[in-house]
Amino acid sequence: MELSRRDLFAAGGKLLILASVGATLEQITGAAPPSEAYNVAEHWWGMLVDIDKCIGCGNCVRACSKENQVPQGYFRTWVERYQVGEDQQPHVDSPNGDIDGFPADTRTDVKSFFVPKLCNQCAESPCVQVCPVGATFVSPDGVVLVDMDYCLGCRYCIQACPYGCRYLHPETNTADKCTLCYHRITQGLTTACCEACPTGARQLVDFKNPKDPVHEYMRNNKVQILKPYMATGAKVYYKDLDGSVR
Amino acid sequence: MRQFLRDSGHLVRPAVVLIVGIAAFLLIRTALIPKAFGQYGHYDAAALDRIRQHPVSFAGQDACVMCHDDQAKARAAGKHAHVSCEACHGPQAAHANADDPSAHKPALPDVANLCRRCHEKDAAKPKDFPQVVTAEHSGGALCTACHQPHNPHL
Incomplete structure (x- = not known):
C-alpha cells in the first residue's frame, strides 16, 4: 500500500481529533448514573456526641465492629475514659477500645468521664489533602471515605489524621476508617453505633436537612469540636467537652 | 510554496510521530x-456506590417493632423506652430480612454480662444514671430474677 506523507498526516490529525472528542464525551456521558432515591447534594452528614450521656458500655464499639467487619484489634470507633486531676492533666485509658467494657473504677478524687471517639468527618480533612492518588476524599454529602481500589497503602493519611482515626487494614493493605456507615445512612438508617447506643449519647445528624433536630440542638447547647486549632472543619460536635480532652 | 513543502519534509515525520504519540496517550488514558x-x-465517584454495597447487619428499630409489637409496648412504658432493640439483642438484619425470620431465631442475650455493661457502678458514668455494684446488689442472682428487661422496674 502506497501511503503518502500527506495521507499519513491527515490520518494522524483525524485520529487525534477523534481521540480527544472521545475522551471528552466519555467524561460527559460516562459518569455513573445517580443512585436511586438518594441525592448526595441534599445531605451534609455529621454527628453529635453528648459526653454527659455516655456510660462507656462499649455498645458502639461492638456494633461498629460487627457492622463493618472491623479486624480484631483495630477500631473505627472507640471509647476513652478520662480521669482528670486538679492540675487538668488527664489519665486516659481505653482497654481494647472498650470493646469488652471498662474495669469498674469508683474513685472519686478525680473528675472522670467517657469520650467516644470516631472519624470527625472533617470538611477540610488533612487525610484527604495528603493522599497522592485520590483514594480518599470528602464525598459530596460530607463523609470522608476511602476508595479501596485506588488506595496504594502508603499510610500518608494515617499519619496525617490528627485524631488517630485511621489504620491500615491487615488483609487488604489499604487505609481503612469509619465510613459513618455510608451504606446505612444513604438508605435511611442511622449508623450502627447510634443504633446500638442505649443512652442516645451519639446522634447522626444531617446539617442540610431543615427538619433535623440538630439545628435546634446547636442553638441551645454549648458544643465543641476536637482540636479546633487544627482547622480541620470537623463535623463531630461534642457537648460538655472538657478542656483536657485531646 | 511547493519548494517550501519539499524543503520542510524532514519536519513532517517527527510531527506525525508526535501526533500519533499524543493520540495513543489520550486513547490509553481514556x-x-x-x-x-x-x-x-479528584476521585472515582463510582466508589460511593461501591461503598454503599456493603451489607447491613443492624436492621434498625423500625424493622423490629414491625413484628414485635408486644415487646415494643412493654419497653415504651418503662425506663428502657429509648434503648433500641439491637442495643441488647445484637445485629438482627439476617433475622429481619429473612424470608422466614423464625429460621434465623436470635439467641437470647447473655444477661449475666449484658446488664452489667451499662449498670455496673463507675465514677465516670453520669451521676444520674442508675448504677449498682452488682456483687453487692444481687448477691450473684441474675438481674432477670427480679427485673423484667423490657420494663425493668421491680
Whole structure:
C-alpha cells in the first residue's frame, strides 16, 4: 500500500481529533448514573456526641465492629475514659477500645468521664489533602471515605489524621476508617453505633436537612469540636467537652 | 510554496510521530481512567456506590417493632423506652430480612454480662444514671430474677 506523507498526516490529525472528542464525551456521558432515591447534594452528614450521656458500655464499639467487619484489634470507633486531676492533666485509658467494657473504677478524687471517639468527618480533612492518588476524599454529602481500589497503602493519611482515626487494614493493605456507615445512612438508617447506643449519647445528624433536630440542638447547647486549632472543619460536635480532652 | 513543502519534509515525520504519540496517550488514558473519575472531585465517584454495597447487619428499630409489637409496648412504658432493640439483642438484619425470620431465631442475650455493661457502678458514668455494684446488689442472682428487661422496674 502506497501511503503518502500527506495521507499519513491527515490520518494522524483525524485520529487525534477523534481521540480527544472521545475522551471528552466519555467524561460527559460516562459518569455513573445517580443512585436511586438518594441525592448526595441534599445531605451534609455529621454527628453529635453528648459526653454527659455516655456510660462507656462499649455498645458502639461492638456494633461498629460487627457492622463493618472491623479486624480484631483495630477500631473505627472507640471509647476513652478520662480521669482528670486538679492540675487538668488527664489519665486516659481505653482497654481494647472498650470493646469488652471498662474495669469498674469508683474513685472519686478525680473528675472522670467517657469520650467516644470516631472519624470527625472533617470538611477540610488533612487525610484527604495528603493522599497522592485520590483514594480518599470528602464525598459530596460530607463523609470522608476511602476508595479501596485506588488506595496504594502508603499510610500518608494515617499519619496525617490528627485524631488517630485511621489504620491500615491487615488483609487488604489499604487505609481503612469509619465510613459513618455510608451504606446505612444513604438508605435511611442511622449508623450502627447510634443504633446500638442505649443512652442516645451519639446522634447522626444531617446539617442540610431543615427538619433535623440538630439545628435546634446547636442553638441551645454549648458544643465543641476536637482540636479546633487544627482547622480541620470537623463535623463531630461534642457537648460538655472538657478542656483536657485531646 | 511547493519548494517550501519539499524543503520542510524532514519536519513532517517527527510531527506525525508526535501526533500519533499524543493520540495513543489520550486513547490509553481514556481507557484506563474510570468513567466517573472527577465527577465530584479528584476521585472515582463510582466508589460511593461501591461503598454503599456493603451489607447491613443492624436492621434498625423500625424493622423490629414491625413484628414485635408486644415487646415494643412493654419497653415504651418503662425506663428502657429509648434503648433500641439491637442495643441488647445484637445485629438482627439476617433475622429481619429473612424470608422466614423464625429460621434465623436470635439467641437470647447473655444477661449475666449484658446488664452489667451499662449498670455496673463507675465514677465516670453520669451521676444520674442508675448504677449498682452488682456483687453487692444481687448477691450473684441474675438481674432477670427480679427485673423484667423490657420494663425493668421491680
